[in-house]
Amino acid sequence: MKIAIIGAGNLGVSIARGILHSGGATSMYLTRRNLSAIRELEAYGNVTLTSDNREAVAAADILIFAVQPGHFGPILESIKDLLHENHVVISTITGFGIERIESILGADRHIIRAMPNTAISVGRSMTCLCANEKGGKRLELASAIFNRMGHTMVIPENRMQAATVICASGIAFWMRLIRATTQGAIQLGFDAREAQELAMHTCHGAAELLIESGSHPEEEIDRVTTPMGCTIEGLNEMEHQGLSSSLIRGVVASFDKISQIRKG
Numbered sequence: 645m646k647i648a649i650i651g652a653g654n655l656g657v658s659i660a661r662g663i664l665h666s667g668g669a670t671s672m673y674l675t676r677r678n679l680s681a682i683r684e685l686e687a688y689g690n691v692t693l694t695s696d697n698r699e700a701v702a703a704a705d706i707l708i709f710a711v712q713p714g715h716f717g718p719i720l721e722s723i724k725d726l727l728h729e730n731h732v733v734i735s736t737i738t739g740f741g742i743e744r745i746e747s748i749l750g751a752d753r754h755i756i757r758a759m760p761n762t763a764i765s766v767g768r769s770m771t772c773l774c775a776n777e778k779g780g781k782r783l784e785l786a787s788a789i790f791n792r793m794g795h796t797m798v799i800p801e802n803r804m805q806a807a808t809v810i811c812a813s814g815i816a817f818w819m820r821l822i823r824a825t826t827q828g829a830i831q832l833g834f835d836a837r838e839a840q841e842l843a844m845h846t847c848h849g850a851a852e853l854l855i856e857s858g859s860h861p862e863e864e865i866d867r868v869t870t871p872m873g874c875t876i877e878g879l880n881e882m883e884h885q886g887l888s889s890s891l892i893r894g895v896v897a898s899f900d901k902i903s904q905i906r907k908g
């Protein structure tokens with residue numbers, strides 16, 4: 645597969661690393677304006693770095709766009725004459741709908757929106773996908789690409805903003821929970837490195853337990869909470885302090901902000 649990533653910033657580089665580590669591309673073009681920060685990626689051999697988006701589009705079949713929303717329209721305008729029947733356009737751009745992409749490229753293009761997260765660089769992204777009518781025929785291909793770097797779910801486009809909050813911003817929310825648990829562990833006597841190790845692996849185990857067992861979180865909580873024991877004491881104190889409520893409110897605030905950005 646010949647893949648171009650247009651906009652090799654935080655997310656674009658994470659996607660590139662994920663694809664390169666999983667052996668998912670025969671050749672890869674990475675574009676950005678200042679290439680000095682990504683020179684190390686040339687070590688992979690099959691990677692070409694360029695500031696010329698047109699060169700990358702002409703050389704690839706699968707085009708993954710990971711630029712800031714304000715740059716996306718002008719970039720699409722600048723490359724649209726190069727697009728052919730086989731090109732698959734995959735956009736990771738937040739709040740830039742399929743209709744808007746079609747208004748620039750035309751509806752007769754394979755257009756897919758993907759919402760991955762930065763864990764894609766370690767093969768653990770939760771990636772949501774949707775497509776225009778034509779792109780529907782390439783959803784299997786897109787799922788195959790992103791399944792190599794984690795887990796995918798095909799969703800209707802009207803859920804993409806919610807998916808951005810839960811999956812893309814979600815990485816930051818979980819990081820903050822891991823950091824807070826780490827701080828608690830330090831207060832209980834572990835050094836900082838040990839504390840983070842304990843927090844990370846416990847978090848990892850909790851997620852794996854649900855994925856493998858298919859259980860509801862409360863079922864697993866019931867297995868841990870000894871009556872009158874320390875777990876329920878801790879959980880109830882967290883809830884008195886608003887743990888679930890603050891997480892739900894944070895998710896909704898994040899969603900409201902995306903909706904505002906989209907309107908603006």
Ligand SMILES: NC(=O)C1=CN([C@@H]2O[C@H](COP(=O)(O)OP(=O)(O)OC[C@H]3O[C@@H](n4cnc5c(N)ncnc54)[C@H](O)[C@@H]3O)[C@@H](O)[C@H]2O)C=CC1
Nearest residue numbers: 651652653654655656675676677710711712713737738812
């Ligand atoms: N960072 C994240 O976790 C996620 C980001 N997104 C979306 O992905 C997009 C990119 O986000 P980030 O990687 O965080 O932004 P970023 O600012 O780190 O990366 C954008 C890159 O595009 C490059 N660029 C700007 N103009 C260009 C042009 N004309 N041609 C080629 N490259 C150009 C910039 O130099 C920069 O390296 C955004 O639209 C964001 O909403 C979506 C999901 C997760």
Ligand SMILES: O=C(O)[C@@H]1CCC=N1
Nearest residue numbers: 738808809812813814
């Ligand atoms: O914070 C943001 O707005 C972008 C979208 C999801 C992740 N980063």
